[in-house]
Amino acid sequence: MKLRNLVSKRYKETPADCVIASQALMMRGGYIKPVGNGIYTLFPITKRITAKIEKIIREEMNRIDGQELLFPVAMPASIWRESGRYDSIGSELLRFTDRSGADMVLGMTHEEASVHFVRDVADSYTQYPFMIYQIQTKFRDEPRCRGGLIRVREFTMKDAYSFHTSQEDLERYYKICYDAYNRIFFRAGVGDVVAVASDSGMMGGKVSHEYMLLTPVGEDTIVLCHDCDYRANMEAAPCIVHGEPGEMADLQKVETPNIKTIDDLCAFLKIKPEQTCKAVVYQENLTDKYVVAFLRGDLDINETKLRNYLKAEIHPAEITLESGLTPGFIGPKGLPEGVRVVYDASLKGINAVATGANETDMHYTGFNIPREMGEVEYVDVAKAYDGGICPVCGKKSIYTSRGIEVGNIFQLGTKYTESMGLTYVDQDGSLKHPIMGCYGIGVGRLAASVCEAHRDDYGPVWPISITPWHVHLCSLRADNEEVAAVSQRIYDELTARGVEVIWDDRSVSAGVMFSDADLFGVPVRVVVSPKGLKNGTIEISARDKSMQEKKPVAEAVDFVYDYVVSELAKLECRL
């Protein structure tokens, strides 16, 4: 189509609230328009991109025997009550009442809907396994929207649910889905997306992976190993420490006036942070009960692992006078009654640490946990750290990186089928609960992530598989008869052969035309100009600068067509 007819707009200035580069480019290029907090209208140019992403996803889901269906966005609260999530999920689950006063929710995910659907439909073992999926609008009432389409409240998601009669079969299919996801990201042009082991969070289940686009602007921290393939989300990564047990020493209570931080304590006592035991204090959400986690002074707490261990939601503590806690001087010995204590595994085997004495301006030195406290349980609740030990290969090769989560897969088990009473009759006549997996990809977030991964200072560089058009045809001086005629022919011939062309024949300067083309990010640019035609040539170049050619007019269409087809083939896509 002609660019002049496209409903579009480009802006010179970056809106002030843009925090990442892809967001800035997608705002400047007229890809997205905010309607409310974390709610966007997608321009036609963006819908062309997301439609191609959805097509790739559909092809790969169908290839692994997925069956597309459609669940509702608005659901009665009753099915969310059955699973227990109506009460267990916080205010990111949007609840409302309809005109009759009935409680409803907006779907942020569809485990409940899928189990509701399968109930009464697949009641014999002969009907298993199967996978159903949808591509549908979701709403998640995020407190912190961010980065354009990266973190929004309303989004389009592909969510898939598989049902199995054995854990082995789930694992077999999980692996198939794992590979399908790799194919999807490869075909969408971000083959460098990596799968990392993840925490299952509110979804339940045990084994799960997130697909991460590694980028400094990502919201997640990924733990990786230099020496092997180990990769995990920080939330789920074990922390394996290496350290010295140190010498045994006598317990001494020392005055430490106004020494409240590990750094101050180390300077004061002339010791290393590894020789201290620090305290981090939380409160359980429901009871306000205090939880004190102790860990080696050089490490940080991993709240997700702590939460999973406690099996309770927690928040950083507000320490009152009545609590009996002495901030800055908290240690294992002499804590008030009723405080729940957790010892991190990093403290195990250390012979002597410095730690708080639960009195103002007082610390212990020579503190030996088993000697002073008796045998205690050590739990892994610390964050993995650069230079830490890899849980797979055992080398001190851990490093961290940032990533955007573009997809996830979960082995859910029977959490939903049990709570919602979904059963089938097994071969031996007994009633059983199917075992579930679930598999999500956010379409808009993937588009934004691709933009984040493929861009330069002037605009996105769309992979040819998801580009809004294949070819950006620029007619410099379209008022020139020959330019107009040649451009029209190129446009007609490419279009007839299935190549998607956006044609700019506006009477604007070459500068405006090219900077607009940069913001469109179309992979192939074809420039027809009076100067080129004088030499009988057309300029053809790649948006990513990997190709630049001057071709005789008669050869241009064939060249462009072949180039587009072969570039598409590299990403296993076709015209």
Next chain:
Amino acid sequence: MKLRNLVSKRYKETPADCVIASQALMMRGGYIKPVGNGIYTLFPITKRITAKIEKIIREEMNRIDGQELLFPVAMPASIWRESGRYDSIGSELLRFTDRSGADMVLGMTHEEASVHFVRDVADSYTQYPFMIYQIQTKFRDEPRCRGGLIRVREFTMKDAYSFHTSQEDLERYYKICYDAYNRIFFRAGVGDVVAVASDSGMMGGKVSHEYMLLTPVGEDTIVLCHDCDYRANMEAAPCIVHGEPGEMADLQKVETPNIKTIDDLCAFLKIKPEQTCKAVVYQENLTDKYVVAFLRGDLDINETKLRNYLKAEIHPAEITLESGLTPGFIGPKGLPEGVRVVYDASLKGINAVATGANETDMHYTGFNIPREMGEVEYVDVAKAYDGGICPVCGKKSIYTSRGIEVGNIFQLGTKYTESMGLTYVDQDGSLKHPIMGCYGIGVGRLAASVCEAHRDDYGPVWPISITPWHVHLCSLRADNEEVAAVSQRIYDELTARGVEVIWDDRSVSAGVMFSDADLFGVPVRVVVSPKGLKNGTIEISARDKSMQEKKPVAEAVDFVYDYVVSELAKLECRL
């Protein structure tokens, strides 16, 4: 795919609450599963149908230069306040608050979103005209859901919005869209859908059409003419009466003990209903003020026309003692003060009518409205009736029919662009409001309507353009080696040529297989059986019984392929 692997279920019994045949078949065939009141999950078989409907709609919208985009489902109330509809629409607009307490709505239509989007994007006359559309989930909190997907609360809708710089241009494009809609319905297999003039209702604007599938189970009443092309929704149809002026007579007050209905009055006075003036009483919603509409005794009130004339929402009156009204005996003369009176055009020119005297058990005869009441305004607020006068050809040829509305188109004018402050700079430098049109089609309702129009007692008869599969392959006795081998070859060859095949190779009786196939409604059935193979033939038949052939095994694939292609071509569709 194999039917045994399809997530599906069929039922022998029709659920008790099914009110129309297509709903019963779609429930029995496992097309839809209710999740809540007016909220459904669509089975994979249905998603295949709606995806094809959406593809046809996209092709036709793109053909008339529509540009697909995506608006949000959940929107801030602010843009609905700008248009005034946040307050003017009743509880079918679902309102809720988000976690921050902000007022939000679920989109039941997207005029506000489209104007919000175009604002700042199309600010010069050079960018007009254009049409944008989306295919997206809508929510309308219907008080009365009905008929499966016919009337639901959540549904997928194609909604399009066009923007123009002149009324002439809107009218030009409106005609183009009118034709595109006819093509869509034709290609979806319901070419007998008719466009009727409609009331614009809450959408605003003046000219509008509804596309109606004429069927006795429809919720709308359509007014048509036997002698010309005139068609209108009852809500919008003018009522042109023909009647006798009758003789002048003296006004007399007569005792009519307990005579409260027109029928009783006619019997008592030995006159015809055309010689009476009846009263219908409403109250305005906001003020509870009484409205009395008078019309000729043989006619019925058209509440939509009355509402439009009053420019107020009304409800049937609750007549209290304090009102001063005398139910059964209400007439124009002697009404309490403060009552708003409307005279229907049917009363104009009648010399004498019988009507209430506003006293218990008393009527007037010989009542001449201008003589007793002075000159009054007559307004058309009566329902058109069988045998009435056609407003186009003038003949007494009006008749009525029932219909399901499957689409609508509106000339909106500047209602939204003015209220929401959308302007563009015109050629002369002045600021102007674009003129809008809007165009909707409910995807699920269209699927259900096609089912209602094309079915027999045993199941739907899907048009080949939107059928879930083209061919239903039945292998009778798939345990027979030759049956299995021939079936596999037919399946493979058809699939390789792009024909969609659902293959039933279950070990069930022919009866079960065929009754399931009837519920699937796939247009072409291919039966491979030991008996047929003994004679070297395959049975091929059409679901609608228009074709039944026995073909030699070697010719079967070609025959089926050619048949499918030619049937698709009739509906302007391709493999």
